[in-house]
Amino acid sequence: MRLLRPSEILRIVAMSNIVIEIVEARAPLELKSRVIESIANKFNRYYLLVLSKCDLVPPKICRDWVEYFALSHNVDAVCVSTLKGIGIKRLKHLFMDKLKEKGSLNIALFGLPKVGKSSLINALKGKDVASTSPYPGSWGYTKGITIYKIRPNIYVIDTPGYIPSDVRGLEVLIRSKPIELIDNPITIAREILKSVLNFDAKLIENIYGVHSLDPLEILLHIAVKRGWLYKNNKEPNIEEAARTVIRDYLDGKIMFYLLPPTRKPFKPK
Numbered sequence: 379m380r381l382l383r384p385s386e387i388l389r390i391v392a393m394s395n396i397v398i399e400i401v402e403a404r405a406p407l408e409l410k411s412r413v414i415e416s417i418a419n420k421f422n423r424y425y426l427l428v429l430s431k432c433d434l435v436p437p438k439i440c441r442d443w444v445e446y447f448a449l450s451h452n453v454d455a456v457c458v459s460t461l462k463g464i465g466i467k468r469l470k471h472l473f474m475d476k477l478k479e480k481g482s483l484n485i486a487l488f489g490l491p492k493v494g495k496s497s498l499i500n501a502l503k504g505k506d507v508a509s510t511s512p513y514p515g516s517w518g519y520t521k522g523i524t525i526y527k528i529r530p531n532i533y534v535i536d537t538p539g540y541i542p543s544d545v546r547g548l549e550v551l552i553r554s555k556p557i558e559l560i561d562n563p564i565t566i567a568r569e570i571l572k573s574v575l576n577f578d579a580k581l582i583e584n585i586y587g588v589h590s591l592d593p594l595e596i597l598l599h600i601a602v603k604r605g606w607l608y609k610n611n612k613e614p615n616i617e618e619a620a621r622t623v624i625r626d627y628l629d630g631k632i633m634f635y636l637l638p639p640t641r642k643p644f645k646p647k
């Protein structure tokens with residue numbers, strides 16, 4: 379699967395005057411890299427964080443994240459949903475303001491695979507010019523660096539997904555390669571289910587029709603219910619069930635999201 383190389387980031391930032399990093403609103407800190415921001419700062423480029431797929435979190439939570447990034451990271455962030463058309467007008471206004479300042483805009487988009495970079499270009503352009511796909515490496519994922527003109531003097535650069543060296547954990551494991559090629563889908567799906575069960579056990583019951591707090595039992599249930607059995611021993615194929623859970627998480631079918639870290643209340647001395 380084609381990923382963006384670190385050397386390409388430098389080249390793209392050098393030819394841009396705005397750098398946008400896209401992270402999904404449901405897990406911004408799990409997807410945000412320090413690398414992009416620090417390269418943008420080094421080149422003295424305006425850095426903006428787009429909190430994508432904000433339709434998957436309550437509006438108040440996305441607003442809290444915007445406030446969190448403003449106060450804790452001194453970074454501008456915007457909530458966007460290309461699916462629901464949220465935040466697109468705001469972005470366009472922001473670009474028009476920057477255009478007055480800079481004369482022309484080259485806007486670079488970076489982010490892990492499947493955060494919605496190409497979908498954002500299509501929403502800005504108002505038609506499907508960049509190909510998109512639901513899963514890492516699935517048909518239509520971005521394989522090259524392409525410049526799209528979205529308005530006179532405004533160009534947006536689409537890039538392949540990037541796996542930053544400072545981002546680790548589940549999000550990296552499920553986005554770095556096609557789901558069929560993930561070596562340990564059961565371990566990963568159990569982690570996803572564990573987090574979702576801690577968040578709201580009802581979600582799992584609603585999606586998979588099983589009332590259980592045990593991730594393995596849930597995978598067994600999914601495999602049995604869908605008739606997935608290993609060919610050799612006819613046991614439930616929980617590996618297939620695990621890949622389904624990973625797909626459902628990426629699809630947003632599992633409505634799970636994280637909250638911004640709580641700030642310590644300010645105590646006057």
Ligand SMILES: Nc1nc2c(ncn2[C@@H]2O[C@H](COP(=O)(O)OP(=O)(O)OP(=O)(O)O)[C@@H](O)[C@H]2O)c(=O)[nH]1
Nearest residue numbers: 459460461492493494495496497510511512520539
């Ligand atoms: N719920 C929801 N899904 C979205 C939104 N925007 C994009 N998606 C979905 O997210 C998936 C990934 O979108 P892409 O635009 O292909 O993501 P990408 O970052 O360009 O992915 P790569 O090119 O592989 O790096 C697709 O299935 C989109 O339909 C959104 O606002 N809300």
Ligand SMILES: [Mg+2]
Nearest residue numbers: 495496519520
């Ligand atoms: Mg893409």
